[in-house]
Amino acid sequence: MIVPEYWARARGQGQSGRRQVTVHRYGWSDTSLVDATKMAEARVDEALQQILAGARLERRECLGVYNGADGVPIREEVVSRNGHSVISRNSYGARCLNTPNVLFADIDFEEPAAASVSLGFFVCLLAVVVGVVLFGVSIKWLFLGMVVMLIVPFVGRAVKRQRMRCLGGYEGIARSRIKAFLHLHQSWNLRLYRTPNGMRLIATHQCFDPAATEVQAFFKAVGTDPVYSRMCLNQKCFRARLTAKPWRIGISRHLRPHSGSWPVPEESLPARRKWIADYETRAASYAACRYIESLGSGVISEDTRAVVELHDQLSQSLDTGLQLA
Numbered sequence: 001m002i003v004p005e006y007w008a009r010a011r012g013q014g015q016s017g018r019r020q021v022t023v024h025r026y027g028w029s030d031t032s033l034v035d036a037t038k039m040a041e042a043r044v045d046e047a048l049q050q051i052l053a054g055a056r057l058e059r060r061e062c063l064g065v066y067n068g069a070d071g072v073p074i075r076e077e078v079v080s081r082n083g084h085s086v087i088s089r090n091s092y093g094a095r096c097l098n099t100p101n102v103l104f105a106d107i108d109f110e111e112p113a114a115a116s117v118s119l120g121f122f123v124c125l126l127a128v129v130v131g132v133v134l135f136g137v138s139i140k141w142l143f144l145g146m147v148v149m150l151i152v153p154f155v156g157r158a159v160k161r162q163r164m165r166c167l168g169g170y171e172g173i174a175r176s177r178i179k180a181f182l183h184l185h186q187s188w189n190l191r192l193y194r195t196p197n198g199m200r201l202i203a204t205h206q207c208f209d210p211a212a213t214e215v216q217a218f219f220k221a222v223g224t225d226p227v228y229s230r231m232c233l234n235q236k237c238f239r240a241r242l243t244a245k246p247w248r249i250g251i252s253r254h255l256r257p258h259s260g261s262w263p264v265p266e267e268s269l270p271a272r273r274k275w276i277a278d279y280e281t282r283a284a285s286y287a288a289c290r291y292i293e294s295l296g297s298g299v300i301s302e303d304t305r306a307v308v309e310l311h312d313q314l315s316q317s318l319d320t321g322l323q324l325a
Helices: 033-052 117-135 139-166 169-184 213-222 226-235 266-283 302-315
Strands: 006-016 019-029 077-082 085-089 095-099 104-108 189-195 198-203 238-241 290-296
Touching (some): 085 302, 104 213, 169 213, 198 302, 213 226, 226 238, 238 302
Antiparallel strands (some): 077 085, 095 238, 104 198, 189 198, 189 290
Protein backbone atom coordinates (compact mmCIF):
# COMPACT_ATOMS: atom_id res chain seq x y z
CA MET A 1 0.00 0.00 0.00
CA ILE A 2 1.33 3.43 -0.93
CA VAL A 3 0.14 6.29 1.33
CA PRO A 4 3.33 8.31 2.03
CA GLU A 5 3.79 10.39 5.17
CA TYR A 6 6.01 13.06 3.59
CA TRP A 7 5.55 14.95 0.33
CA ALA A 8 7.63 17.54 -1.51
CA ARG A 9 7.29 19.35 -4.80
CA ALA A 10 10.10 20.30 -7.19
CA ARG A 11 10.25 22.49 -10.28
CA GLY A 12 12.70 22.39 -13.15
CA GLN A 13 13.22 24.31 -16.40
CA GLY A 14 14.95 23.52 -19.64
CA GLN A 15 15.37 25.04 -23.09
CA SER A 16 14.07 23.38 -26.23
CA GLY A 17 15.17 25.64 -29.09
CA ARG A 18 13.49 28.95 -28.37
CA ARG A 19 10.91 27.33 -26.13
CA GLN A 20 11.28 27.18 -22.37
CA VAL A 21 9.95 24.01 -20.74
CA THR A 22 8.84 24.00 -17.09
CA VAL A 23 8.11 20.75 -15.27
CA HIS A 24 6.61 20.15 -11.82
CA ARG A 25 6.83 16.81 -10.02
CA TYR A 26 6.09 15.45 -6.55
CA GLY A 27 8.30 13.25 -4.44
CA TRP A 28 7.28 11.13 -1.46
CA SER A 29 8.72 9.21 1.44
CA ASP A 30 7.68 7.40 4.60
CA THR A 31 10.89 8.41 6.36
CA SER A 32 11.62 12.14 5.90
CA LEU A 33 10.90 15.35 4.01
CA VAL A 34 14.52 15.36 2.85
CA ASP A 35 14.05 12.03 1.09
CA ALA A 36 10.78 13.26 -0.44
CA THR A 37 12.55 16.36 -1.77
CA LYS A 38 15.34 14.29 -3.30
CA MET A 39 12.81 12.09 -5.07
CA ALA A 40 10.88 15.13 -6.37
CA GLU A 41 14.05 16.64 -7.81
CA ALA A 42 15.06 13.35 -9.40
CA ARG A 43 11.63 12.91 -10.96
CA VAL A 44 11.74 16.48 -12.32
CA ASP A 45 15.14 15.85 -13.94
CA GLU A 46 13.95 12.58 -15.46
CA ALA A 47 10.70 14.07 -16.83
CA LEU A 48 12.47 17.17 -18.16
CA GLN A 49 15.05 15.11 -20.05
CA GLN A 50 12.31 12.96 -21.59
CA ILE A 51 10.28 16.00 -22.67
CA LEU A 52 13.31 17.72 -24.17
CA ALA A 53 14.02 14.48 -26.05
CA GLY A 54 10.55 14.64 -27.60
CA ALA A 55 8.39 12.59 -25.24
CA ARG A 56 4.85 13.77 -24.59
CA LEU A 57 4.48 13.96 -20.83
CA GLU A 58 2.29 16.05 -18.53
CA ARG A 59 4.14 19.13 -17.25
CA ARG A 60 2.23 18.94 -13.94
CA GLU A 61 0.78 16.07 -11.93
CA CYS A 62 -2.90 16.69 -11.37
CA LEU A 63 -5.38 15.32 -8.86
CA GLY A 64 -7.73 12.76 -10.40
CA VAL A 65 -11.18 11.42 -9.52
CA TYR A 66 -9.57 8.92 -7.17
CA ASN A 67 -6.27 10.37 -6.03
CA GLY A 68 -3.87 7.61 -7.02
CA ALA A 69 -6.06 5.89 -9.60
CA ASP A 70 -3.47 6.44 -12.34
CA GLY A 71 -0.32 5.27 -10.64
CA VAL A 72 0.96 8.18 -8.52
CA PRO A 73 0.67 7.37 -4.78
CA ILE A 74 -2.32 8.59 -2.80
CA ARG A 75 -1.39 12.23 -2.18
CA GLU A 76 -3.41 13.03 0.93
CA GLU A 77 -2.73 14.21 4.46
CA VAL A 78 -2.16 11.25 6.78
CA VAL A 79 -4.46 11.76 9.78
CA SER A 80 -3.49 8.60 11.68
CA ARG A 81 -2.09 5.10 11.32
CA ASN A 82 -3.78 2.07 12.85
CA GLY A 83 -1.68 -1.04 12.38
CA HIS A 84 -1.32 -1.52 8.63
CA SER A 85 -4.27 0.81 7.90
CA VAL A 86 -3.95 4.53 7.19
CA ILE A 87 -6.60 7.20 7.77
CA SER A 88 -6.14 10.03 5.26
CA ARG A 89 -8.04 13.20 4.39
CA ASN A 90 -9.20 13.30 0.77
CA SER A 91 -9.34 16.23 -1.63
CA TYR A 92 -12.74 17.49 -0.40
CA GLY A 93 -11.97 17.05 3.31
CA ALA A 94 -13.50 13.70 4.28
CA ARG A 95 -11.49 11.09 6.18
CA CYS A 96 -10.86 7.82 4.35
CA LEU A 97 -9.68 4.39 5.45
CA ASN A 98 -6.91 2.83 3.36
CA THR A 99 -6.11 -0.81 4.04
CA PRO A 100 -3.73 -3.16 2.22
CA ASN A 101 -5.71 -6.39 2.48
CA VAL A 102 -9.31 -6.02 3.73
CA LEU A 103 -11.63 -5.93 0.74
CA PHE A 104 -14.01 -2.94 0.55
CA ALA A 105 -16.34 -2.28 -2.38
CA ASP A 106 -18.91 0.49 -2.83
CA ILE A 107 -21.80 0.08 -5.25
CA ASP A 108 -23.21 3.42 -6.38
CA PHE A 109 -26.84 3.62 -7.45
CA GLU A 110 -27.23 5.55 -10.68
CA GLU A 111 -28.95 8.90 -10.28
CA PRO A 112 -31.93 9.38 -12.67
CA ALA A 113 -31.05 11.91 -15.32
CA ALA A 114 -32.97 15.15 -14.95
CA ALA A 115 -35.20 16.03 -17.87
CA SER A 116 -33.58 18.89 -19.74
CA VAL A 117 -36.80 20.16 -21.31
CA SER A 118 -35.55 23.68 -21.85
CA LEU A 119 -32.42 22.48 -23.66
CA GLY A 120 -34.43 20.03 -25.77
CA PHE A 121 -36.90 22.72 -26.70
CA PHE A 122 -34.09 25.09 -27.69
CA VAL A 123 -32.47 22.44 -29.90
CA CYS A 124 -35.79 21.65 -31.57
CA LEU A 125 -36.55 25.33 -32.13
CA LEU A 126 -33.12 25.80 -33.69
CA ALA A 127 -33.80 22.81 -35.97
CA VAL A 128 -37.08 24.41 -37.09
CA VAL A 129 -35.41 27.72 -37.93
CA VAL A 130 -32.53 26.05 -39.82
CA GLY A 131 -34.90 23.71 -41.68
CA VAL A 132 -37.23 26.49 -42.79
CA VAL A 133 -34.57 29.08 -43.67
CA LEU A 134 -31.94 26.87 -45.30
CA PHE A 135 -33.85 23.89 -46.68
CA GLY A 136 -37.38 25.10 -47.17
CA VAL A 137 -38.84 22.23 -45.18
CA SER A 138 -42.51 22.48 -44.33
CA ILE A 139 -43.07 23.95 -40.87
CA LYS A 140 -45.74 21.28 -40.28
CA TRP A 141 -43.26 18.41 -40.61
CA LEU A 142 -40.60 20.19 -38.62
CA PHE A 143 -43.11 20.91 -35.85
CA LEU A 144 -44.12 17.25 -35.80
CA GLY A 145 -40.47 16.22 -35.58
CA MET A 146 -39.92 18.67 -32.74
CA VAL A 147 -42.85 17.19 -30.76
CA VAL A 148 -41.49 13.67 -31.27
CA MET A 149 -38.02 14.73 -30.15
CA LEU A 150 -39.45 16.19 -26.96
CA ILE A 151 -41.70 13.24 -26.17
CA VAL A 152 -39.29 10.36 -26.83
CA PRO A 153 -36.95 11.11 -23.87
CA PHE A 154 -39.91 11.21 -21.47
CA VAL A 155 -41.22 7.90 -22.82
CA GLY A 156 -37.76 6.34 -22.56
CA ARG A 157 -37.39 7.43 -18.95
CA ALA A 158 -40.87 6.15 -18.10
CA VAL A 159 -40.05 2.72 -19.60
CA LYS A 160 -36.77 2.63 -17.70
CA ARG A 161 -38.48 3.53 -14.41
CA GLN A 162 -41.05 0.77 -14.92
CA ARG A 163 -38.34 -1.77 -15.72
CA MET A 164 -36.37 -0.72 -12.62
CA ARG A 165 -39.47 -1.13 -10.44
CA CYS A 166 -39.98 -4.66 -11.77
CA LEU A 167 -36.37 -5.51 -10.89
CA GLY A 168 -36.66 -4.03 -7.40
CA GLY A 169 -34.92 -0.77 -8.20
CA TYR A 170 -31.16 -0.22 -8.05
CA GLU A 171 -31.03 -1.85 -4.63
CA GLY A 172 -32.86 -4.93 -5.92
CA ILE A 173 -30.46 -5.26 -8.84
CA ALA A 174 -27.45 -4.87 -6.54
CA ARG A 175 -28.76 -7.48 -4.12
CA SER A 176 -29.41 -9.89 -6.99
CA ARG A 177 -25.81 -9.53 -8.15
CA ILE A 178 -24.49 -10.08 -4.63
CA LYS A 179 -26.73 -13.10 -4.12
CA ALA A 180 -25.62 -14.62 -7.43
CA PHE A 181 -21.96 -14.12 -6.52
CA LEU A 182 -22.37 -15.67 -3.06
CA HIS A 183 -24.21 -18.64 -4.57
CA LEU A 184 -21.02 -19.43 -6.52
CA HIS A 185 -18.63 -18.53 -3.66
CA GLN A 186 -20.14 -20.03 -0.52
CA SER A 187 -17.05 -19.52 1.66
CA TRP A 188 -17.35 -15.75 1.28
CA ASN A 189 -18.90 -13.50 3.94
CA LEU A 190 -19.93 -9.93 3.14
CA ARG A 191 -21.02 -7.22 5.54
CA LEU A 192 -23.60 -5.06 3.79
CA TYR A 193 -23.97 -1.35 4.54
CA ARG A 194 -26.28 1.33 3.15
CA THR A 195 -24.59 4.50 1.93
CA PRO A 196 -26.31 7.77 0.95
CA ASN A 197 -26.32 6.72 -2.70
CA GLY A 198 -25.73 2.99 -2.73
CA MET A 199 -24.22 0.11 -0.79
CA ARG A 200 -20.87 -0.83 0.74
CA LEU A 201 -19.53 -4.35 1.07
CA ILE A 202 -16.71 -5.63 3.29
CA ALA A 203 -15.40 -9.17 2.82
CA THR A 204 -14.62 -10.52 6.29
CA HIS A 205 -13.84 -14.21 5.81
CA GLN A 206 -10.21 -13.63 4.73
CA CYS A 207 -7.71 -11.03 3.56
CA PHE A 208 -7.08 -10.34 -0.13
CA ASP A 209 -4.34 -9.07 -2.37
CA PRO A 210 -5.88 -6.12 -4.31
CA ALA A 211 -4.23 -7.43 -7.49
CA ALA A 212 -5.77 -10.91 -7.16
CA THR A 213 -7.93 -11.97 -10.10
CA GLU A 214 -10.70 -13.03 -7.71
CA VAL A 215 -10.87 -9.48 -6.35
CA GLN A 216 -11.28 -7.96 -9.81
CA ALA A 217 -13.86 -10.64 -10.63
CA PHE A 218 -15.76 -9.73 -7.48
CA PHE A 219 -15.70 -6.02 -8.35
CA LYS A 220 -17.08 -6.77 -11.80
CA ALA A 221 -19.74 -9.17 -10.50
CA VAL A 222 -21.22 -6.73 -7.97
CA GLY A 223 -20.87 -3.58 -10.10
CA THR A 224 -18.06 -1.65 -8.40
CA ASP A 225 -16.81 1.57 -10.00
CA PRO A 226 -14.06 0.65 -12.53
CA VAL A 227 -12.00 3.68 -11.48
CA TYR A 228 -12.00 2.40 -7.90
CA SER A 229 -10.98 -1.04 -9.15
CA ARG A 230 -8.03 0.52 -11.00
CA MET A 231 -7.03 2.49 -7.91
CA CYS A 232 -6.93 -0.71 -5.86
CA LEU A 233 -4.60 -2.28 -8.42
CA ASN A 234 -2.26 0.71 -8.68
CA GLN A 235 -2.15 1.56 -4.98
CA LYS A 236 -2.18 -2.03 -3.70
CA CYS A 237 -4.92 -1.17 -1.24
CA PHE A 238 -8.65 -0.92 -0.62
CA ARG A 239 -10.37 2.28 0.43
CA ALA A 240 -13.57 3.54 2.09
CA ARG A 241 -14.86 7.00 3.00
CA LEU A 242 -15.42 7.32 6.76
CA THR A 243 -17.01 10.75 7.17
CA ALA A 244 -19.64 12.84 5.42
CA LYS A 245 -19.29 14.63 2.11
CA PRO A 246 -19.20 18.36 3.05
CA TRP A 247 -21.98 19.46 0.69
CA ARG A 248 -24.34 16.92 2.27
CA ILE A 249 -24.00 18.54 5.70
CA GLY A 250 -24.45 22.16 4.71
CA ILE A 251 -20.83 23.12 4.02
CA SER A 252 -20.62 24.89 0.69
CA ARG A 253 -17.12 26.31 1.16
CA HIS A 254 -14.37 24.20 -0.36
CA LEU A 255 -11.43 22.83 1.58
CA ARG A 256 -8.58 25.31 1.17
CA PRO A 257 -6.59 25.54 -0.99
CA HIS A 258 -9.49 25.15 -3.40
CA SER A 259 -8.15 22.01 -5.05
CA GLY A 260 -7.83 20.29 -1.68
CA SER A 261 -4.48 18.89 -2.81
CA TRP A 262 -1.71 17.89 -0.45
CA PRO A 263 0.80 19.09 0.62
CA VAL A 264 -0.25 22.72 1.02
CA PRO A 265 1.90 25.84 1.45
CA GLU A 266 2.68 26.80 5.04
CA GLU A 267 0.68 30.02 4.73
CA SER A 268 -2.45 28.05 3.76
CA LEU A 269 -2.41 25.76 6.81
CA PRO A 270 -4.35 28.05 9.24
CA ALA A 271 -7.29 28.38 6.82
CA ARG A 272 -7.19 24.65 6.15
CA ARG A 273 -7.20 23.79 9.85
CA LYS A 274 -10.10 26.17 10.50
CA TRP A 275 -12.13 24.55 7.71
CA ILE A 276 -11.35 21.07 9.03
CA ALA A 277 -12.37 21.99 12.59
CA ASP A 278 -15.76 23.26 11.36
CA TYR A 279 -16.20 20.22 9.13
CA GLU A 280 -15.35 17.69 11.85
CA THR A 281 -17.79 19.34 14.27
CA ARG A 282 -20.65 19.05 11.80
CA ALA A 283 -19.65 15.62 10.46
CA ALA A 284 -19.83 14.14 13.98
CA SER A 285 -23.62 14.26 13.71
CA TYR A 286 -23.73 12.11 10.56
CA ALA A 287 -22.80 8.58 9.55
CA ALA A 288 -21.00 7.71 6.32
CA CYS A 289 -22.89 4.42 6.06
CA ARG A 290 -25.23 2.16 8.08
CA TYR A 291 -24.72 -1.52 8.76
CA ILE A 292 -27.61 -3.61 7.43
CA GLU A 293 -26.71 -7.30 7.61
CA SER A 294 -24.13 -10.01 7.03
CA LEU A 295 -24.51 -12.20 3.94
CA GLY A 296 -22.82 -15.51 3.24
CA SER A 297 -20.87 -17.84 5.49
CA GLY A 298 -20.93 -15.62 8.59
CA VAL A 299 -17.15 -15.91 9.05
CA ILE A 300 -15.18 -12.93 10.38
CA SER A 301 -11.50 -13.85 10.42
CA GLU A 302 -9.18 -12.47 13.07
CA ASP A 303 -7.12 -10.90 10.27
CA THR A 304 -10.05 -8.67 9.19
CA ARG A 305 -11.79 -8.07 12.52
CA ALA A 306 -9.71 -5.07 13.66
CA VAL A 307 -10.21 -3.22 10.36
CA VAL A 308 -13.95 -3.93 10.37
CA GLU A 309 -14.24 -2.60 13.93
CA LEU A 310 -12.17 0.49 13.06
CA HIS A 311 -14.37 1.15 10.03
CA ASP A 312 -17.59 0.74 12.00
CA GLN A 313 -16.37 3.04 14.75
CA LEU A 314 -15.11 5.87 12.55
CA SER A 315 -17.94 5.72 10.00
CA GLN A 316 -20.50 5.51 12.86
CA SER A 317 -22.23 2.77 10.90
CA LEU A 318 -23.76 1.11 13.97
CA ASP A 319 -25.52 4.29 15.21
CA THR A 320 -28.96 3.92 13.65
CA GLY A 321 -30.05 7.36 14.85
CA LEU A 322 -27.67 9.28 12.60
CA GLN A 323 -28.55 10.56 9.16
CA LEU A 324 -26.40 9.31 6.29
CA ALA A 325 -24.27 11.84 4.48
